[in-house]
Every structure is written in structure tokens, then in C-alpha cells.
Amino acid sequence: MSKLSLIIQREYLTRVRKKSFIIGTLLAPVGLLVYMLVIIGLSSYQGSDEIKVAVIDEATMVNPLSDGKGVRFIPAGTKTLEQLKAEVTAKQLDGVLRIPPLGNFQQKDHTIFYYSDEKLAPEKSSQITEKIAEKIKAFKMDSLHLSEAQLKLLDSEVSIDPEGINSNQEDDQSKYTAGVGLAVGMVMTFLLFFMVMMYGQMVMKSVMEEKTSRIVEVMMSSVRPFDLMMGKIIGAGLVGLTQVVAWVVLSGSVALIVPLVMGIDAAHLQPSIAASGEAAMDPDFMQDNGMRIMAELSKQNWPLLIGSFIIYFLGGYFIYSSMFAAIGSAMGDDMGEGQSLTLPATIPLILAFYIVSMAGWRNPDSGLMVFASIFPLFSPIVMPFRLAFNPPWWQVALSITVVIASAVFFVWLAGRIYRVGILMYGKKVTMKEMWKWTFYKG
Amino acid sequence: MILSVQDVVKSYGDYLAVNHVSIDVTKGSVFGMLGPNGAGKTSLIRMITTITAPDSGAIFLDGQKLHSRSPEQIGYMPEERGLYKKMKVGEQLLYLGQLKGLSKAQALHEIDHWFTKFDIKDWWNKKVEDLSKGMQQKIQFIATVLHKPKLLILDEPFTGLDPINTNLIKEVIGELNATGTSIIFSTHRMEQVEEMCDHIVLINKGKNVLYGEVQAIKNQYKQNLFRVETQGEVPAGLPEHFSVVKTEKNALTFKLDDEGQSNDLIKLYIQKGARITRFEEILPTFNEIFIQRVAETGE
Numbered sequence: 233m234s235k236l237s238l239i240i241q242r243e244y245l246t247r248v249r250k251k252s253f254i255i256g257t258l259l260a261p262v263g264l265l266v267y268m269l270v271i272i273g274l275s276s277y278q279g280s281d282e283i284k285v286a287v288i289d290e291a292t293m294v295n296p297l298s299d300g301k302g303v304r305f306i307p308a309g310t311k312t313l314e315q316l317k318a319e320v321t322a323k324q325l326d327g328v329l330r331i332p333p334l335g336n337f338q339q340k341d342h343t344i345f346y347y348s349d350e351k352l353a354p355e356k357s358s359q360i361t362e363k364i365a366e367k368i369k370a371f372k373m374d375s376l377h378l379s380e381a382q383l384k385l386l387d388s389e390v391s392i393d394p395e396g397i398n399s400n401q402e403d404d405q406s407k408y409t410a411g412v413g414l415a416v417g418m419v420m421t422f423l424l425f426f427m428v429m430m431y432g433q434m435v436m437k438s439v440m441e442e443k444t445s446r447i448v449e450v451m452m453s454s455v456r457p458f459d460l461m462m463g464k465i466i467g468a469g470l471v472g473l474t475q476v477v478a479w480v481v482l483s484g485s486v487a488l489i490v491p492l493v494m495g496i497d498a499a500h501l502q503p504s505i506a507a508s509g510e511a512a513m514d515p516d517f518m519q520d521n522g523m524r525i526m527a528e529l530s531k532q533n534w535p536l537l538i539g540s541f542i543i544y545f546l547g548g549y550f551i552y553s554s555m556f557a558a559i560g561s562a563m564g565d566d567m568g569e570g571q572s573l574t575l576p577a578t579i580p581l582i583l584a585f586y587i588v589s590m591a592g593w594r595n596p597d598s599g600l601m602v603f604a605s606i607f608p609l610f611s612p613i614v615m616p617f618r619l620a621f622n623p624p625w626w627q628v629a630l631s632i633t634v635v636i637a638s639a640v641f642f643v644w645l646a647g648r649i650y651r652v653g654i655l656m657y658g659k660k661v662t663m664k665e666m667w668k669w670t671f672y673k674g
Numbered sequence: 675m676i677l678s679v680q681d682v683v684k685s686y687g688d689y690l691a692v693n694h695v696s697i698d699v700t701k702g703s704v705f706g707m708l709g710p711n712g713a714g715k716t717s718l719i720r721m722i723t724t725i726t727a728p729d730s731g732a733i734f735l736d737g738q739k740l741h742s743r744s745p746e747q748i749g750y751m752p753e754e755r756g757l758y759k760k761m762k763v764g765e766q767l768l769y770l771g772q773l774k775g776l777s778k779a780q781a782l783h784e785i786d787h788w789f790t791k792f793d794i795k796d797w798w799n800k801k802v803e804d805l806s807k808g809m810q811q812k813i814q815f816i817a818t819v820l821h822k823p824k825l826l827i828l829d830e831p832f833t834g835l836d837p838i839n840t841n842l843i844k845e846v847i848g849e850l851n852a853t854g855t856s857i858i859f860s861t862h863r864m865e866q867v868e869e870m871c872d873h874i875v876l877i878n879k880g881k882n883v884l885y886g887e888v889q890a891i892k893n894q895y896k897q898n899l900f901r902v903e904t905q906g907e908v909p910a911g912l913p914e915h916f917s918v919v920k921t922e923k924n925a926l927t928f929k930l931d932d933e934g935q936s937n938d939l940i941k942l943y944i945q946k947g948a949r950i951t952r953f954e955e956i957l958p959t960f961n962e963i964f965i966q967r968v969a970e971t972g973e
Binding site: 235238239242246442445446447448449450451452453454455456457655657668672 | 686687720723724725726742745746748750751752754755756757758759760761769770772773774814817
């Protein structure tokens with residue numbers, strides 16, 4: 233076995249066998265599971281006890297009110313406000329609602345009064361206002377002799393359907409294209425950012441450990457520094473890929489299994505969403521929406537997306553992890569002292585992520601985005617996002633060429649710094665000094 | 675020659691670490707590389723072990739110019755010891771052995787040999803961080819010699835070793851040397867290795883200041899000092915004939931004009947009726963030679 237593959241093997245196995253890796257890999261999907269359960273639990277959570285509220289309907293607009301979630305409405309009948317207040321004090325009622333008459337039909341805002349010494353919970357408060365608003369709407373419609381059907385006719389939904397002029401892709405686009413592209417792009421960006429950051433820093437930490445534990449001099453007398461560095465970078469990269477694959481598989485199965493086990497499906501979740509205030513959604517409409525999103529997802533060029541994800545992951549990972557390796561080799565025993573050295577590697581990475589999340593979603597083809605998707609320190613994060621929006625092919629080709637060339641360059645450069653830095657002890661290293669090392673002979 | 679260093683120069687930026695050094699180490703010898711901290715010993719060793727390359731000059735190992743597989747013939751124990759702390763002892767040795775070009779089976783065989791020799795058969799699954807310092811040193815030593823190197827380079831081998839382990843390692847080094855392994859000791863504690871070495875080089879500020887066979891150097895630098903120990907009181911009247919440089923209760927140390935006078939000295943003692951219990955020539959230590967040599971060269 234070649235020395236490089238021995239090193240890769242060790243770097244890979246020691247990490248994959250670590251408890252923290254196993255726990256992290258298994259726990260992330262479990263975390264997702266817990267998260268899903270919590271969301272389901274919260275959305276079906278029935279507020280606290282029911283409250284009894286007497287309703288004084290001064291203009292006979294709203295009575296009778298049907299009971300809402302956690303609120304029971306009791307018509308006041310002939311009782312006066314003062315009598316009811318006394319009942320509240322005597323704890324027979326939780327509160328009194330007084331609904332004054334409307335001034336006129338044009339009036340939009342209407343204030344009603346709630347008498348109680350207890351605070352009204354926000355959930356109950358919105359229950360009450362929605363019920364009353366519905367009743368007032370019905371009252372207004374009734375007075376204007378309007379029917380529900382007539383009212384619906386007044387609503388219009390407008391959407392833009394993009395049509396190409398010189399390209400023949402007009403059929404490919406719909407109002408969902410942008411939204412789905414955005415979602416796919418953001419997921420790719422986030423995954424790439426997260427993985428490059430996490431595994432790049434893992435390489436840095438591991439380089440520092442070898443340096444501080446002094447094993448590195450023993451290693452250097454057996455293998456070339458470049459092999460040791462590359463073995464580490466490749467080994468850690470494979471760990472990263474392993475973790476992502478494990479997460480995808482595990483999360484996929486969790487996402488499939490949980491609804492089955494819990495007996496909960498999307499249809500079951502809907503009523504609670506609808507009840508929480510939004511106008512009730514038509515299940516057919518939901519289904520239709522889902523279908524169209526699925527259709528839009530299947531329209532994405534997945535082989536291209538996955539292929540480019542791998543290219544940009546490798547490109548970005550090699551660029552940044554070799555930078556981190558060089559930085560790790562230059563750091564002394566004290567992690568804190570060298571912290572500023574990591575800035576040149578972390579800032580472009582974070583900046584790339586910001587460019588996408590701040591500017592990318594507004595216009596994926598803006599000048600800034602085009603630049604960022606070709607500049608090699610940004611492109612591994614930015615270009616995968618743009619790919620979901622069919623950028624011109626020459627930009628993709630240029631970006632891929634630049635990112636591969638840069639990866640090779642950065643690995644070479646890092647190797648030059650690494651071989652000097654790794655054997656340098658007890659010296660505070662500056663960026664300027666690291667630059668000088670790249671010109672050292674042998 | 676197992677090792678031939680020819681006019682090697684190495685600088686780091688503006689700092690000249692090794693300044694035109696030439697050394698030959700004969701096969702099967704024990705060679706001492708002596709000099710204070712920062713003299714350039716480690717820089718020189720790093721070039722021999724191919725960790726770095728010389729700016730100019732050449733290094734030959736067993737007649738061949740250093741190449742990418744040369745490290746497999748060298749065992750190097752650096753001054754700064756280091757092992758992967760979280761790795762198990764067995765896996766670690768297997769890994770390091772394989773990196774030195776051993777096959778897995780060869781490595782396992784050698785590990786077994788050394789585990790038996792050091793009576794540590796049950797250490798395979800122990801983590802390095804759970805071992806004591808002394809135990810770690812043993813593992814470090816095994817890692818250095820596992821691949822049966824032709825040339826063994828030990829940088830400050832005995833620092834941090836307790837007396838028992840020091841003896842054990844010295845013994846093993848002796849055995850290896852007897853079976854043909856050439857050994858280079860590098861140390862600033864010159865007294866620690868001078869009795870073990872047959873050749874030495876003294877390095878100071880990157881330069882070779884003294885180089886040769888141990889006995890020859892000692893003879894060259896000796897000052898004809900003889901110490902005579904007697905039973906009872908030292909007889910009177912001796913300093914009239916020979917100059918005394920040191921007086922002890924039962925012994926005198928003389929500085930003779932030439933070493934042939936030593937028999938005259940003994941004769942005088944016999945004439946005086948004194949009973950000699952010990953008679954020895956005081957040879958300079960390498961510490962003294964070093965200081966003298968540095969003073970001479972004005973460095």
C-alpha cells in the first residue's frame with residue numbers, strides 16, 4: 233500500500249471510529265426526529281383551560297356565537313354589565329365581552345371591550361376577534377344583500393408566467409420555477425458552506441494536534457510533508473462525505489418512517505393550520521400545489537446539480553482545507569494566539585454565504601452574483617445556488633475551470649507553507665512570514 | 675561509509691543553521707554529534723533524514739545519494755518525542771512501521787519481537803495517553819527501530835528517561851550495534867555519550883569545530899595530568915620534583931611536562947615508601963575540550 237493511502241486510511245478510520253463522530257452522525261437525524269415531534273406536538277397543543285365569557289351584544293350583530301377553541305361564549309340575555317362584572321368577581325365567569333354597535337358600514341375598525349382582572353391570553357384574544365370579525369362581515373354582507381359567491385368573484389389572483397423570446401425554454405417555466413430554484417439553491421449553498429467550514433477546520437485542528445504532540449517530526453522522517461497534508465485533507469474529506477451520505481439516508485428514513493409510525497400525515501396537520509387563523513385552505517388546492525412543486529423539482533437538471541455539487545464541494549473543500557492546513561501548521565501550541573490567522577480563510581467563506589443569502593435570492597443573475605460565482609474563493613458556495621436558475625453555460629464552464637485550477641494552486645501553496653510551518657516551534661508567525669516560507673528551497 | 679555528509683549548507687531565511695559541514699560515519703560505528711543547544715545538530719539531522727534538503731552540498735547514505743526511499747533505512751528518534759496520543763499502541767506501531775516500508779505481516783512480526791523483548795505483550799490495546807512517560811519512551815524507541823534501520827539517529831536519547839530505562843535502552847542500542855547497526859547520538863550532554871562513542875563531531879554555531887576518533891581527540895587535548903592516590907598521608911617533598919595542580923586528602927594530581935615522566939613519578943612514590951592504591955591519567959572531558967576548542971577558534 234502506498235504511504236499516501238496508508239495516511240488516508242488512518243485519518244479516515246480514526247475519525248469515523250470516534251464516539252463524537254458516531255454520536256453526531258446518528259444524533260443529527262434523531263435531532264430532526266425530535267424537532268418534528270416537537271413541531272407536531274406544539275401545533276396540536278390545545279391551549280390552557282376553557283374560559284367562559286359573557287357577551288353583551290348591544291346591536292344584536294354577533295349572537296349567537298359558536299364556541300371556539302378554549303373559549304365558551306354565553307349570551308348575556310337580560311343581565312346588565314354591572315351584574316356580569318359581579319359574576320366575574322365571584323368567579324362564575326372569566327370575563328365579559330361588550331360589543332358596541334357599528335357607527336356606519338364604511339367603518340373598518342371596530343373596538344370591543346373585555347372586562348376582567350385576568351389577562352386574556354393572545355391565543356384566546358385572537359379567537360375572539362376572529363369570531364367577531366366573521367360575524368360583523370356576515371352582518372355587513374347581509375345588510376348589503378351580498379352573497380358569499382358574489383364576494384368571491386371580486387378576488388383575483390395574479391401570477392407572472394415567464395416567456396422566453398429567443399430561447400425555447402418558455403414551457404419550462406412557471407411561477408413555481410423561481411421559488412423551487414431558490415429553495416434548491418439555498419439548500420446546496422448551506423450544505424456546501426457548512427461542510428467546507430466544518431471539515432476545513434477539522435483539518436486545521438488535526439494539523440495542530442500533530443504539531444503540538446510532536447509526532448510530526450517522526451512522521452516527517454517517514455513520509456513527505458505533502459503526503460501527510462494531502463492524506464489528512466483527503467481523509468477528512470471522505471469523513472465529511474460519509475457523514476453527509478449517512479445523514480441523507482438516515483434523515484430520509486426518519487422523514488418517511490415518523491409519519492407512518494405516528495399515524496400523522498399532511499392532511500391531518502392541515503386542520504390545526506387552518507384553525508390557527510389563516511383562511512381554510514382547500515385540500516384540492518394544496519394537493520395541486522404540491523404536485524406542481526414536485527413537477528418543478530423533477531424539472532431541475534438533477535445530474536447537473538449533483539455533479540456540480542460534487543465538483544464544487546471538492547473544489548471548495550480543497551481550497552479551504554488546504555488554507556486551514558497551512559494555517560494550522562503555522563500556529564503554535566496556543567490556539568488563541570493564532571486565531572487571527574484563520575481570518576483569511578473564514579472571512580471569504582462567510583462572505584460567500586452572505587452574498588448568496590443577502591443578494592442571491594433577489595437576483596441570481598446580478599453582476600455581483602456573476603462575479604461571485606466565478607471568483608474561486610466564492611464560487612464553490614455561490615455557483616451551486618445559481619445553477620438552479622440556468623445560468624449561461626459559459627459562466628459555468630469558466631467557473632468550474634477556475635475552481636479546479638485554484639484548488640490545485642491552493643494545495644500547492646499550502647504544501648509550501650505547511651512543510652516549513654509544521655517544524656517551526658516557539659515563534660509567533662505572521663501572514664508575511666508565511667508568505668516568505670513559500671519561497672524557501674527544499 | 676554508512677553516512678557521508680559533504681560540505682552541506684542550510685539556511686532558514688537569513689539564519690545560517692549549518693555552515694559547510696562534512697562528516698563521515700563508518701559502518702557499524704557509534705558516532706557522537708555533540709554541541710550546545712542551537713548549534714545546528716537538529717538542522718543537520720533533518721537533512722540526513724530527508725525532512726529538509728540542503729541548500730548546497732550532498733549527503734550519501736550507504737554510498738547512495740539520499741532519495742525518496744532513503745528514510746526506510748534510517749531510524750530517527752527526535753528530541754521532541756511524539757506519538758498519536760489517542761491511538762492504541764499496537765495500531766500505532768503497525769502504522770509507523772508500514773510507513774517505513776514494512777509489509778503488514780513484517781510489521782506485526784517485528785512488533786511481536788519487541789513486545790516480547792520488553793515484556794509488554796499486553797500493551798497492544800492500550801492508548802498512548804494512558805501510558806506513563808517512561809512507557810511512552812519505550813514505545814517511541816520501538817517505533818524507531820521496528821523497520822531494522824541501517825542507521826539509527828537518536829537525538830538526546832536519554833533525556834527524560836529514568837535510570838532503569840536508560841540502562842535498558844543503552845543495552846538494546848549496544849545489541850543493535852553489535853549486529854551491525856550504525857548509530858548516531860546527538861546530544862548537548864556530552865558526558866552522557868562519550869563513553870559509548872568511537873567517533874565524534876563537535877558542532878557550534880552551524881560549524882564543525884572538531885571531528886575525529888574519540889581516543890585520538892582526547893590524546894590530542896590531554897594535558898599530561900596524572901592523579902595518584904595513596905594509602906594514608908600523601909608523602910612530603912613530591913612537589914619539589916613535579917608540579918602539583920590539585921591536592922586532595924589522599925591524592926595529588928600532577929601536570930607532567932611529557933607523558934614519559936609518568937614512570938618517574940611512580941618511581942619517586944616507591945622511593946618515598948608510599949603505597950599507591952590508584953594511578954590514572956586524567957583525560958579531558960568533551961565539555962572541557964569543547965570549551966577549549968571554542969576559545970581557540972574564537973567563535
